[in-house]
Amino acid sequence: MNHACKVEIVTDAIKLDSIVKLLDEVGVSGYSVIKDVIGKGTRGIRGDDGLTELFKNNYIMIVCNEKEMNTIVEAVCPIIHKFGGICIVSDVIQRIGRTQSNPPNPRD
Amino acid sequence: MNHACKVEIVTDAIKLDSIVKLLDEVGVSGYSVIKDVIGKGTRGIRGDDGLTELFKNNYIMIVCNEKEMNTIVEAVCPIIHKFGGICIVSDVIQRIGRTQSNPPNPRD
Amino acid sequence: MNHACKVEIVTDAIKLDSIVKLLDEVGVSGYSVIKDVIGKGTRGIRGDDGLTELFKNNYIMIVCNEKEMNTIVEAVCPIIHKFGGICIVSDVIQRIGRTQSNPPNPRD
Amino acid sequence: MGIDFQLILSNLSHPPILFFFLGMIASFVKSDLKIPEPLPKLFSLYLLLAIGFHGGVELRKTGISHEVVYALSAALFMAVVVPIYAFFILRIKLDVYNSAAIAATYGSISAVTYITAVTFLQTLGIEPGGYMVAALALMEAPAIVIGIVLARLFAPKTEDNEFSWGEVFKEAFLNGSVLLITGSLLIGVISGEEGWDTLKPFTKDIFKGMLSFFLLDMGLLAAKRIGDLKSAGFFLPPFAIIVPVLNACMAIVIGRLIGLHPANTFMFAILSASASYIAVPAAMRLSLPEANPSLYVPMALAITFPFNITVGIPLYYYLIAKTNKFIPVLLEIP
Amino acid sequence: MGIDFQLILSNLSHPPILFFFLGMIASFVKSDLKIPEPLPKLFSLYLLLAIGFHGGVELRKTGISHEVVYALSAALFMAVVVPIYAFFILRIKLDVYNSAAIAATYGSISAVTYITAVTFLQTLGIEPGGYMVAALALMEAPAIVIGIVLARLFAPKTEDNEFSWGEVFKEAFLNGSVLLITGSLLIGVISGEEGWDTLKPFTKDIFKGMLSFFLLDMGLLAAKRIGDLKSAGFFLPPFAIIVPVLNACMAIVIGRLIGLHPANTFMFAILSASASYIAVPAAMRLSLPEANPSLYVPMALAITFPFNITVGIPLYYYLIAKTNKFIPVLLEIP
């Protein structure tokens, strides 16, 4: 089924390139990145110090279908276990974009 | 029904003003904007170059009810088809704010 | 039940410290913060002026279980009523991180 | 009046002021010119550091004379009296919270107004005493505390349990701008002439360029905030001009009575006339969230600040020149 | 040719140009060196302010002579003619939208190219007339309007109801860089020598350092954009070199015909040869979203800009020196 999902990843800014490469391999139609994200997790507080990017996270959001979602989640898992961060998946009930006609709205 | 939704829009930073105007016309109670968003989509990679805002996106989030959501989605559609970007709608199960009493939690 | 939720809070940047303190008291496993958020709500337009942080919001996202979610929502409520902002809760269908084994996927 | 007019003109044709106008015009014609965050912060931190350091070096030269003590006492006096009298004027039309916040705004000072006034004096070949920077630092915080005290005294009692005096004092006396200017002043005092030679090209030579750049941004900001004043009614805009002029006049009289040098009286007047649009609003937003920042910020930033740097500076200068001989000096400085 | 080669070398060993190369190399070896946002913006705002202000002060000295009027007319002429002829050349291979956008890019100018050329002249001990900064400001906007007009005229009609001429003119004539340079020019004219003395350490002394820093970033950016040109085919890269040289030659002939001083003809040539990678792309993205910014931005930024500052500057200088005596002066400046 072509149902749309949203995958959200927060992880160490240094791994952005790896994740982007990974998404390109999966062949997702697009992604969005917010660069200045701070936070707290198992590795303690990560607060940007303005000088280095050592304690900075990135937020990556991918809207995709369920199949892509599964591939992404699988591929991102080892990065998150090694470098930390979090990845969540949630439901999208409507999607508008150039790439895809709107998927059937699950509400209808 | 007064069910709450979340509309998320990522589009070219240059269209922020148009979308804000549009939201004001719809009469939503509020919105939030994150300015420095980069990403990839049908128009290739959009990574900010620090000098111009040419390759920058904005992220706009609107929490609203279903009726407003439908109006917004309809109005945003042509902008996204012309200037690119993505717009997704998802479910909100609880909402707290000054404007509105919490909608009935669908879980209850 | 150990179901995962996402709590999203947008509120005055000045209250970040209070909310972080509050989250630490609740004992959530982590949170993420995006600092430069502008927007509009009951208190009018809040657009950063580059000089002061007077008209700036923060976005805070917490992935947690339902019990934590209820505690957070309750604790955040008075801050939002006094200082403005919005707080929404939505469903997470899958969660990957160091802290917790993936909760049972509600789809399965 | 002739000389006054020429003073205004010469002040207005000074590059920093012209850049302020350029910023206002850019904003009015809706140009997309903007100085992106955090560049304005860079300029404002620079100006505080430079003015504090300069003041410290000067203070080291003069030492703590009687005049210094008199001037600082007068500064403290104004910083306490202004927010109190302003509060009661404002209560005529406004609720307790907004009155307290606006009163604090006008009781405190604006460092950029001070700096612009210094460059005005310098073009006339006059250099104010370095210790006036200490007066500046001294006048920033008290109004914050007084504003909050007034609000607590007169507001209806509620179960407001979030409030902490510790936080209020921290916000007032340890806020970034107070700390940076006081610290730089001390560094100037400690490192003296030798330190001055080290930093002069940075803190002195490029100073007016940095000020111009910053005033360009202040112009953009001020013009942007003018729109917010629509909700301010007919009472507040005149307040934002009359009270500063009144404060300046009080300062001029006091300065003369205690025998300050006219240049220092002028600086004292401009400090008293100026209103805070950075430190005080930040503190008010935290401690008096019930007050509306769309009132107190645009009043200070979009009315009082432009008024002071364009008309106020030459006006206060003119007043001092004209009135000096009619006011007796009460305290002959030993 | 010998002298040309030496000119190129001496131009290339100039620190700002060397920093440009350093930036390109850093990008090619995939170093993580970067100048984070909004610092490039700080440098570009600074350069516009400084060059505008300097030009204004100079203009005040010379006044509006006949040569000024001639030069500005010639500038306007080029700003109108270039985008039109470029458009029809581009239509051979490209669709209407991309042709219009690229034509506008090459019809407009690049302030940093201008600035680099000024520092080149200065090392030779020559100072161009301050009014050439006015020519710069004048040549920025018209191409934007012409590009959009061309697209409207030749594009297939659709129910495009979003378009507004008001916005086009605003983008063209009130964009940040036009406004800042024009405003600073006026401030220079108003404040004159006295203002110059005030701001000189800021606008003049540290100028080449700021330029070096900025060109470091431009090198990083230019190299990053080169990859985008893969999709540009075989037509556009040569276009991005030939058309600038052609424009420079036209300017050289025109400059001589109307009797401009060679230094000013040189500046006119470099303006004509340069292409916009800030103001025009911003306007095009809004008004002609159908055009592909991955074509017009890298052409201007990754080919024309490096070509002009490395080879173009000494080349045009050499051409003027060689051809000057063969072209008659039509308009004897009174």
Next chain:
Amino acid sequence: MGIDFQLILSNLSHPPILFFFLGMIASFVKSDLKIPEPLPKLFSLYLLLAIGFHGGVELRKTGISHEVVYALSAALFMAVVVPIYAFFILRIKLDVYNSAAIAATYGSISAVTYITAVTFLQTLGIEPGGYMVAALALMEAPAIVIGIVLARLFAPKTEDNEFSWGEVFKEAFLNGSVLLITGSLLIGVISGEEGWDTLKPFTKDIFKGMLSFFLLDMGLLAAKRIGDLKSAGFFLPPFAIIVPVLNACMAIVIGRLIGLHPANTFMFAILSASASYIAVPAAMRLSLPEANPSLYVPMALAITFPFNITVGIPLYYYLIAKTNKFIPVLLEIP
């Protein structure tokens, strides 16, 4: 000892050091003073560019003498030896990953420590050789590679397939700060005296002001990181002072043995004593994510850096002055 104490005092009353203390104090009293991102980056890029360029211009003047070759060899020697011996000391208490990361941190250098030491010498009227900047550039990278090699050799083998030597070398030798300082050095060599005159107001005159501003931020940062050290136990804080002093002593002996000028020996000592808190941590986080950045960053930033710029600089200077005559010169520079 008397002279040492006075040296410490005179070093401490130098404005840049005073601004460092101001930053620490602001952080301790929990002031909201902060230098928002990316302004610290602006200052650090500026300092690297300026120091590299200055060094290059000086190097051009002196040429590559025997002393240069000796000094650079000694620098390379220390950059290799220090991380190795430090690793084995650290293994007493720590696991392989953290030992390797901290060893690399102390094997590499801190450019700001170097710069602060240069300004200390300059106030004494001494100018170190420009080539010591080349030593700085040379000592930044090797420790990164050695740290990672050590970790690979001694860590338990796992199916770690993400690791790539290419990336390690890129991180080590092409990281932004190495590239900027090396590139600026080369630009200094190429453009020489003429280039120096062009950039001097930017790279020299405002240098100490920019350094002061940056040290203000370093003070804020250092104080903020001290809290992280709670988890560091009793072993690491003394390590962060003793090992730098040890390295300085080794450098002082080596410098004398190979006959370096005392000023250059001093710079060599301060380089050896300094620890990296930018380049190395960035590389370690990527290549050894198992190591805890909350150990190696605060050690370098919150202990070693403040120690070096306050006590270390005068101490190493004093040691050189006192020991010089007791150590024989082995290599007489031809």
